[in-house]
Amino acid sequence: MRVQGGQRWAVLAAVALSLAACRRGADAPPRLHLLNASYDPTRELYADLNAAFGRHRRAVGAPEVEIRQSHGGSGKQARAVLDGLEADVVTLALAYDIEVLAKAGLVPPGWQDSLPHRSAPYTSTVVFVVRKGNPLRIRGWTDLERKGVQVIAPNPRTSGGARWGYLAAWGAALRRNGGDEKKARESVAALYANVPVLDTGARGASTTFAERGVGDVLLAWENEALLLADEIGKDRFDIVVPKVSILAEPPVAVVDKYAGKHGTRAVAREYLEFLYSEEGQEIAARHHFRPRSAEAAERHAARFPRLELFTIDEAFGGWESAQRTHFAEGAIFDQIAVAQARR
Amino acid sequence: MRARRGRGILPGFRLSLGTSLLYLALLVLVPLAGVALRGATSSWEDIWRAATSARALASFRLSFLASLGAGAANAAGGLLIAWVLVRYRFAGRSVLDALVDVPFALPTAVAGLALTAVYSAEGWVGRWLAPLGIRVAYAPAGVWLAMTFVGLPFVVRTVQPVLAEMDTHLEEAAAVLGAGRLQAFSRVIFPTILPAVLTGFTLAVARALGEYGSIVFISGNLPLRTEIAPLLIVARLEQYDYAGATALALVLLLASFALLFATNVLQRWSVRRLGPAPG
Numbered sequence: 001m002r003v004q005g006g007q008r009w010a011v012l013a014a015v016a017l018s019l020a021a022c023r024r025g026a027d028a029p030p031r032l033h034l035l036n037a038s039y040d041p042t043r044e045l046y047a048d049l050n051a052a053f054g055r056h057r058r059a060v061g062a063p064e065v066e067i068r069q070s071h072g073g074s075g076k077q078a079r080a081v082l083d084g085l086e087a088d089v090v091t092l093a094l095a096y097d098i099e100v101l102a103k104a105g106l107v108p109p110g111w112q113d114s115l116p117h118r119s120a121p122y123t124s125t126v127v128f129v130v131r132k133g134n135p136l137r138i139r140g141w142t143d144l145e146r147k148g149v150q151v152i153a154p155n156p157r158t159s160g161g162a163r164w165g166y167l168a169a170w171g172a173a174l175r176r177n178g179g180d181e182k183k184a185r186e187s188v189a190a191l192y193a194n195v196p197v198l199d200t201g202a203r204g205a206s207t208t209f210a211e212r213g214v215g216d217v218l219l220a221w222e223n224e225a226l227l228l229a230d231e232i233g234k235d236r237f238d239i240v241v242p243k244v245s246i247l248a249e250p251p252v253a254v255v256d257k258y259a260g261k262h263g264t265r266a267v268a269r270e271y272l273e274f275l276y277s278e279e280g281q282e283i284a285a286r287h288h289f290r291p292r293s294a295e296a297a298e299r300h301a302a303r304f305p306r307l308e309l310f311t312i313d314e315a316f317g318g319w320e321s322a323q324r325t326h327f328a329e330g331a332i333f334d335q336i337a338v339a340q341a342r343r
Numbered sequence: 344m345r346a347r348r349g350r351g352i353l354p355g356f357r358l359s360l361g362t363s364l365l366y367l368a369l370l371v372l373v374p375l376a377g378v379a380l381r382g383a384t385s386s387w388e389d390i391w392r393a394a395t396s397a398r399a400l401a402s403f404r405l406s407f408l409a410s411l412g413a414g415a416a417n418a419a420g421g422l423l424i425a426w427v428l429v430r431y432r433f434a435g436r437s438v439l440d441a442l443v444d445v446p447f448a449l450p451t452a453v454a455g456l457a458l459t460a461v462y463s464a465e466g467w468v469g470r471w472l473a474p475l476g477i478r479v480a481y482a483p484a485g486v487w488l489a490m491t492f493v494g495l496p497f498v499v500r501t502v503q504p505v506l507a508e509m510d511t512h513l514e515e516a517a518a519v520l521g522a523g524r525l526q527a528f529s530r531v532i533f534p535t536i537l538p539a540v541l542t543g544f545t546l547a548v549a550r551a552l553g554e555y556g557s558i559v560f561i562s563g564n565l566p567l568r569t570e571i572a573p574l575l576i577v578a579r580l581e582q583y584d585y586a587g588a589t590a591l592a593l594v595l596l597l598a599s600f601a602l603l604f605a606t607n608v609l610q611r612w613s614v615r616r617l618g619p620a621p622g
Contacts, residue, residue: 073581075580075581075583076581079580079583100583155564155578157578157581157582158564158574158577158578158581159581160581196481196563196565197481197563197564197565198563198564198565198566199559199560199564200559200564200574200577204559204560207456208459211460212459212460212463212465212466212480213463213465214463214464214465214481323582327582328582329393329396329579329582329584329587330396334398334566337565337566337567338397338398338566338567340566341565341566341567341568342567
């Protein structure tokens with residue numbers, strides 16, 4: 001078939017025009033949007049929180065806000081924002097990932113003090129999930145170092161959540177041994193010698209433990225552990241809470257640069273403040289995160305046993321230094337891993 | 344190739360070449376240049392050190408050996424499947440034909456989870472292998488298995504059309520001239536399909552080298568033992584170490600490019616030696 005030159009261009013022009021028309025149709029009337037870049041296990045939590053925030057806005061007669069969620073590994077999300085994902089707020093697993101955004105000028109330098117409780121509206125800790133009935137009688141951290149106990153833990157090099165687990169083990173060992181770094185290192189090395197699979201993320205490790213049936217103990221965030229024990233594997237798992245563990249503080253922040261650009265600074269801040277409200281705290285508790293509010297904590301006291309918790313600032317002098325000494329290329333975690341593989 | 348002067352249905356040679364180049368540039372060249380430029384911000388010593396650490400070397404060894412092994416397995420298995428699909432007519436043939444493409448369409452994470460479920464010590468297959476002392480999941484064999492899975496379609500899809508177009512008279516002639524079945528295959532059929540097998544093999548190896556999604560589920564990711572190179576790249580990105588990640592990426596990139604280039608050369612050599620593949 002032959003088409004004349006003129007006709008040919010007419011066809012192309014028609015295609016271009018119809019594409020342009022599609023584009024125009026996509027423009028909706030101006031509306032308030034927020035994009036919340038969060039990490040993986042908060043999917044259900046923020047689905048509920050966003051709905052509650054919407055109800056709250058309607059109740060006070062404020063204009064409607066549409067909140068969009070993006071979920072992924074904490075570090076991956078921070079990199080996405082760094083590379084131009086225009087999130088108005090970030091709600092990540094560790095302060096280190098927001099610190100990176102602060103260094104790039106996306107978040108103001110004093111971000112951690114701009115909201116209560118070092119910008120962490122809810123907390124969690126690291127606990128053990130064991131098979132029903134706890135056949136190996138796992139009670140505390142030293143039991144994870146025993147020969148023949150298989151521990152499932154994600155890889156601290158690829159997972160932010162896994163770093164909390166590693167640091168919990170290290171900090172607990174430090175406390176046991178009066179601050180002796182060498183002993184702590186031996187303890188942590190013995191623990192990771194018992195790890196047959198280093199999954200790349202926390203959910204992967206849960207799957208290996210729960211679905212593959214690999215391992216005797218899963219080192220997990222308390223919220224993941226409760227999800228596993230209460231909802232996924234009723235009657236298949238028990239949770240063992242050690243005497244000492246880390247206070248995991250997943251932080252939140254307004255991404256000032258993008259919120260400013262979108263004109264959403266005020267509503268973004270209001271959204272994060274809502275997380276601290278009684279309603280927000282109640283929802284967080286229902287999704288297995290430890291609330292900051294005393295009343296909500298009281299109501300859910302049965303599900304969150306008391307234990308001695310240390311913070312990353314107390315035990316490690318903050319993320320920056322923990323990162324440098326433990327997780328950087330060739331740092332302690334790498335040394336432990338390489339020494340084990342050589343043995 | 345020369346431009347055809349005749350007026351076809353689509354705008355002519357210059358426009359189509361320009362569009363092709365733009366398309367390639369936007370999809371391949373510009374992102375690759377980005378990788379190279381990011382790597383260029385660090386010194387050669389840094390790149391060398393990042394790419395030659397004990398863990399990096401162990402991961403390269405595993406990645407390259409396992410992907411070559413996967414390519415070889417697929418060359419043999421793929422050839423067999425292509426043969427069966429082309430030469431025989433049987434019930435369910437079209438289903439089998441469609442099944443070959445599944446590894447292309449399936450999200451690799453799903454593939455990884457499924458393979459791990461089947462081959463772990465508690466899985467359907469794994470529980471029979473475990474007493475024999477064979478570990479697949481959380482061992483190097485698992486890496487090879489996942490790579491073989493994702494590379495399966497390549498050899499089948501490159502060999503299939505060549506086999507289908509092959510003139511069966513050649514085989515008949517060989518038989519008439521007294522060749523046995525084995526001889527007919529090795530002297531007549533195999534030389535004809537060899538270039539296609541080679542192409543499929545290289546594509547499968549290159550694909551396996553870059554595979555990440557399915558392998559991280561089945562390998563166990565143990566340092567120096569079952570860590571693949573792409574995992575180390577992700578681990579470095581997780582520390583915001585773009586330069587270190589790029590150093591590893593450059594090595595993988597050069598290796599893939601060398602592989603693909605080698606195929607092209609082999610391809611041309613075999614065409615010159617054996618004449619163009621029929622069809």
